[in-house]
Each structure stands twice: as structure tokens, then as C-alpha cells.
Amino acid sequence: MLRKNKGARTVTTNPDVHIITGNKAAAEAARLCRVQVIAAYPITPQSSVVENLAKYVDSGVLDAEFIAVESEHSAMSVLIGASMVGARVFTATSANGLAYMCEQIHWVAGSRLPIVMGCVNRALAAPWNVLNDQQDSMSMRDAGWIQIFCRNNQEILDTFIQAFKIAETTHLPVMVCYDGYILSHTVMPVEVPTQEAVDAFLPPYKPHTVLDPAAPRNINPVTLADPRPNADGVLCHGYMELRHLHHAALREAIDTIVAVDNEFGAAFGRSWGGLYWDYLRADAEVLLMAAGSLASEATAAVDALREAGVKAGVIGLRAYRPFPDDAVADAVAAAKVVVVFDKSLSYGYEGPICADLRAALHGRATSPAVHGYIGGLGGRDIKARELVAATCESIEWMKKNTGRKGTGWVNLQL
Numbered sequence: 001m002l003r004k005n006k007g008a009r010t011v012t013t014n015p016d017v018h019i020i021t022g023n024k025a026a027a028e029a030a031r032l033c034r035v036q037v038i039a040a041y042p043i044t045p046q047s048s049v050v051e052n053l054a055k056y057v058d059s060g061v062l063d064a065e066f067i068a069v070e071s072e073h074s075a076m077s078v079l080i081g082a083s084m085v086g087a088r089v090f091t092a093t094s095a096n097g098l099a100y101m102c103e104q105i106h107w108v109a110g111s112r113l114p115i116v117m118g119c120v121n122r123a124l125a126a127p128w129n130v131l132n133d134q135q136d137s138m139s140m141r142d143a144g145w146i147q148i149f150c151r152n153n154q155e156i157l158d159t160f161i162q163a164f165k166i167a168e169t170t171h172l173p174v175m176v177c178y179d180g181y182i183l184s185h186t187v188m189p190v191e192v193p194t195q196e197a198v199d200a201f202l203p204p205y206k207p208h209t210v211l212d213p214a215a216p217r218n219i220n221p222v223t224l225a226d227p228r229p230n231a232d233g234v235l236c237h238g239y240m241e242l243r244h245l246h247h248a249a250l251r252e253a254i255d256t257i258v259a260v261d262n263e264f265g266a267a268f269g270r271s272w273g274g275l276y277w278d279y280l281r282a283d284a285e286v287l288l289m290a291a292g293s294l295a296s297e298a299t300a301a302v303d304a305l306r307e308a309g310v311k312a313g314v315i316g317l318r319a320y321r322p323f324p325d326d327a328v329a330d331a332v333a334a335a336k337v338v339v340v341f342d343k344s345l346s347y348g349y350e351g352p353i354c355a356d357l358r359a360a361l362h363g364r365a366t367s368p369a370v371h372g373y374i375g376g377l378g379g380r381d382i383k384a385r386e387l388v389a390a391t392c393e394s395i396e397w398m399k400k401n402t403g404r405k406g407t408g409w410v411n412l413q414l
Contacts, residue, residue, distance in 0.1 A: 131379020375410030
């Protein structure tokens, strides 16, 4: 059987196809990865991810410990301990649950623990809103985690399997992000690999932390600014050196993300572009850029723009942290303008993806103009025709103006 997805190279023979939600796909992936400890607290719209895993554990389908806790902060605290003693661990959360984890999110990254977490993107309160935007994960973009965005349910399953290999190779935590309700609760055909195939791709976790009662040690003690010798006289890094090494590992993870996606493609017949995917980019003068399911919606907008005579294409951002600055800058170099659609806002400035793309292009001899639009906040619907209208607005603006265009808003009703 041959199956095609926009932006993904797909050749799969005799797949086991299930019609499942994005949340079910995430749970299936965690099961296939043989996670050993799950700790979670329910929050809409991620709850059914861990509910499915709880059923697998209770029925004996998954040999793991499921630990019900009283909060998301406690959930991540449990996983920190379990990961340190060598377990492969998993959790999922959304919105205010992710915010409640904030202290431990930073602790995980600083500890270099390969924890994988699903972030089912949802608007942050206040005011209360349980619908989709990407403000929650974007609020954690500087916490030191790898962040990968998914465009459909197949990519959700495949990316979680990749995420464990990426995390355990780099000793960095990975947050797999996908849009609440739009993907989490929508059913799609998903090709589920066999357990044997996943086992061949993802070997058992070999922890890099060493806990030995015969040789006790402190983990994450107070670390001063400057290097200093330990009790054995060995000069140890200061706080700044540890931060430098963490940052360097994230930059090196750019290559790891690509390599793991390529390895996955060779093993399963599907790859997802690594850092980004594109659609009709080769001759595009206008590129639409977004992350997650909105980038898929942009392909429909591009089809309409092409019919109107506009040479348009799509850049779907997959890896947001580490930001693939060189790869994305090269990908958009031939365009005249990149129209970036953010489903989040860096308050007082502009959309975070837009700002990062501008920074990536700064200093290059030639680069396209970058126009940013904010849309979809709190679940506000974004249709392909609205992406078309915003893109046409940018094209018309460039005919009459030079310099930097201010941030636009899609479907704003003041």
C-alpha cells in the first residue's frame, strides 16, 4: 500500500491502520516505546492520553507503573526521580497544567534527563479557555527542552517514537506538541507499527545517571558561578559552564533530529522532514510559514493562491527548539516574502516564530521580507480563505511600502 501525506515522504507496505484520535496515537506510541513509569494529572484536552495508558497498565498490556498524583508539579517530580534511577518515563499535559510544572520543567532540562512529554496545545488562562492555541508550549520555549510540533495524527505517533530516541541520544528532554481538539480529539487513519519494529528502532534505555549506594553522591547540589574542586580535588564546572554545555547540546540536537527522522524513514517508510517540511516551495515567491495543524491548513491556502496566479508555497516548522535557524533561512532564501502565522504571542512584541525567523535572517546578504500575523488564539477558527486574505494583504503592502510591516491579526473582531 502506498499512502501520501503533504510534507511527508510515505511508502508503507501492509500497514496496520487504525482510525484513532491524536491522543490515542500518543498513547499508542508510549506503549510501543515500552515506557516504564507514567505520572500524570488530568487536564483538558490531554486527559485521554494518560487515561488510555492507565487502561494499558491495568490490563497488563503495558508493563509499567502508573502513578496518580495530586498535581502536574508532582507528576514531573515523580518522573525526575524515576528517570534518574534509569526508567523510561512519560507524561502529558496542557495549558495551565504545563504552567504548574514550570519549576520542574527547568529542573528536568538542567538535569539533562531524557523525559518525553506530550503538550496538547491549549490556551492559557486567564480568562479561562479550554480551546486551542500554542501559547502554553511557547511560554516554555526558553526552558531548555527540545520542542517538536506535529501536523496530523500519524506524525504524532511517529514523532513520539522518534522523541525517545532523540532524548536518549542527546540527554535532553523532548516536548511533543500538537493542537488540542483539532488533532487531539479528531480521528484519522494512523498506521501503527508492530512492537517488533519499534523495538528494533528504539533499544532499551541505558541511563547516563549513575546511582550506587556503595558510592553515594549529590545530584544537582548548589552550584556556584565559578569552577571549583570537589571533595576528591577534581575541578568541576561552575554554573555558567553547565549552561554553556546545555546550550551546545541543544544546538547539536539539530543534527540529531534530522538523523533520527531519516533513520525512522528508513525503518518505517515515513519521514517528516526533520526540522521542517515544505509544500510547493521550489518556485515559490511567497511562502506561508506556521507550526502544527495550521501549516497543513496553509497548504489549502497555497492551492487557492496558485489558482489565482500567485507562486506560493508552505514552510511547516517542525522543530521549534532548538530553532533551526540556518536550515530555515536557507529554505526561504529565494522567496520575496515569508508570511508567518503564529498561534501565540510574545506580548508587547510579535509572534515568537516570526521573531525567530527575523533573527535567523538578520545579517544575510539577501533575504526575504518577513510579515507576521497572529491568529487562532483561544480556538478562534482560521480558514484557508483567511490565510489567503492575509497573504494578499502582505503582497499588496509590499507593492506600496518598504521597510518593516507591523504585526497583522487574522479574523480579529474588535
